[in-house]
Amino acid sequence: MSHRIETIALPAMSPGTQRTLKVHRFGTSGARPKAYLQAALHADELPGMLAAHHLLGLLRAADARGEIKGEIVLVPVANPIGLGQNMLTVHAGARYARGGGDFNRDWPDLFEGLRERVEPQLGNDEAANVRVIRAALADTIASMPNHDELSALCQILMGFAYDADIVLDLHCDDEALQHVYMMPQHWPEGADLAAELGAAACLLCDDSGLFCFDETFSLPFTKLRKELGDRFSIPAACFAATVEFRGQSDVFDKLAEKDAAALLRFLQRRKLIAGDPGPLPAPCEAKKLDFVEMVEVPVAGLVAYKAELGERVKSGDLVAEIVDPMADDPVKARTPIRARRDGLILTRCLKKLAAPGDTIMMIVPPRSAPPS
Numbered sequence: 122m123s124h125r126i127e128t129i130a131l132p133a134m135s136p137g138t139q140r141t142l143k144v145h146r147f148g149t150s151g152a153r154p155k156a157y158l159q160a161a162l163h164a165d166e167l168p169g170m171l172a173a174h175h176l177l178g179l180l181r182a183a184d185a186r187g188e189i190k191g192e193i194v195l196v197p198v199a200n201p202i203g204l205g206q207n208m209l210t211v212h213a214g215a216r217y218a219r220g221g222g223d224f225n226r227d228w229p230d231l232f233e234g235l236r237e238r239v240e241p242q243l244g245n246d247e248a249a250n251v252r253v254i255r256a257a258l259a260d261t262i263a264s265m266p267n268h269d270e271l272s273a274l275c276q277i278l279m280g281f282a283y284d285a286d287i288v289l290d291l292h293c294d295d296e297a298l299q300h301v302y303m304m305p306q307h308w309p310e311g312a313d314l315a316a317e318l319g320a321a322a323c324l325l326c327d328d329s330g331l332f333c334f335d336e337t338f339s340l341p342f343t344k345l346r347k348e349l350g351d352r353f354s355i356p357a358a359c360f361a362a363t364v365e366f367r368g369q370s371d372v373f374d375k376l377a378e379k380d381a382a383a384l385l386r387f388l389q390r391r392k393l394i395a396g397d398p399g400p401l402p403a404p405c406e407a408k409k410l411d412f413v414e415m416v417e418v419p420v421a422g423l424v425a426y427k428a429e430l431g432e433r434v435k436s437g438d439l440v441a442e443i444v445d446p447m448a449d450d451p452v453k454a455r456t457p458i459r460a461r462r463d464g465l466i467l468t469r470c471l472k473k474l475a476a477p478g479d480t481i482m483m484i485v486p487p488r489s490a491p492p493s
């Protein structure tokens with residue numbers, strides 16, 4: 122049995138209170154490939170947490186059979202800070218209550234200063250270059266501040282992920298079909314993840330500019346390759362993806378068991394776990410995120426949807442109306458929102474009180490459409 126459990130205390134933010142982080146490690150430390158999986162960085166997104174709970178059981182069973190071949194690090198509750206942010210019966214787990222920042226934005230830019238540090242040591246040995254880059258990343262992370270609960274949490278999670286070959290950040294959307302975000306540099310290689318999960322869409326984004334957790338670990342390699350790839354052999358060594366496990370209320374054992382089994386088969390396929398995952402299901406097509414229609418509303422009001430999640434709509438179809446409940450004449454109270462292109466309704470916003478500029482829906486172009 123290789124399973125080790127660590128409980129890490131975060132700095133207390135008020136006397137008598139302390140958060141802890143629980144990490145499960147499987148396989149030999151340093152074994153390859155290494156996968157890091159964490160759930161609910163947005164702490165009010167619980168479907169991934171339940172999937173991680175089921176995955177833990179599957180990993181323990183695989184470990185008991187001696188099937189763990191790589192190294193697997195699993196954190197089922199990545200954000201105990203946000204998990205505890207319940208005020209007056211409302212759980213607000215996506216942003217830090219003490220500072221307001223989104224927990225999945227503005228992660229440190231590990232590419233900053235990286236080129237200058239590693240360039241003198243790079244050569245044409247791909248594996249050696251990856252080791253050099255990871256050592257530099259480790260130094261950067263070790264020098265980061267860790268004096269309060271949030272900075273300490275960030276440093277600890279980054280320490281788990283920076284040297285992983287695979288990083289999976291398990292989230293969910295408001296109301297959504299299952300979908301996955303990854304970098305175009307990892308497609309079609311990453312089609313196995315989307316296929317195993319049965320994702321309705323795989324959205325490709327080179328660099329969102331938002332400094333999301335997954336990009337923190339993939340971008341240093343792809344950016345270095347872009348700048349130095351003509352001189353040195355630099356692979357996109359970290360396959361990092363964000364998995365959106367449907368919507369916030371889709372917290373059911375039946376779904377989570379299925380999702381955990383899919384993650385296990387993915388890890389088998391990537392040779393971290395022994396065993397035959399069986400034939401790979403047909404993956405969805407990948408679409409550039411730029412090509413996805415973000416349906417915005419022009420006015421404030423109540424959102425009355427006219428199209429269902431998973432529905433295929435045509436350009437010009439009515440997908441919602443924004444209702445002004447203060448209008449004098451109810452006949453004139455409704456602003457129609459129409460699809461601007463054909464596609465599949467992938468997500469809908471749960472909040473039914475919209476402000477101008479709010480995105481209430483994502484529509485993914487049909488399978489036959491080429492990425493823009």
Ligand SMILES: [Zn+2]
Binds near residue numbers: 163166225292293
């Ligand atoms: Zn999220």
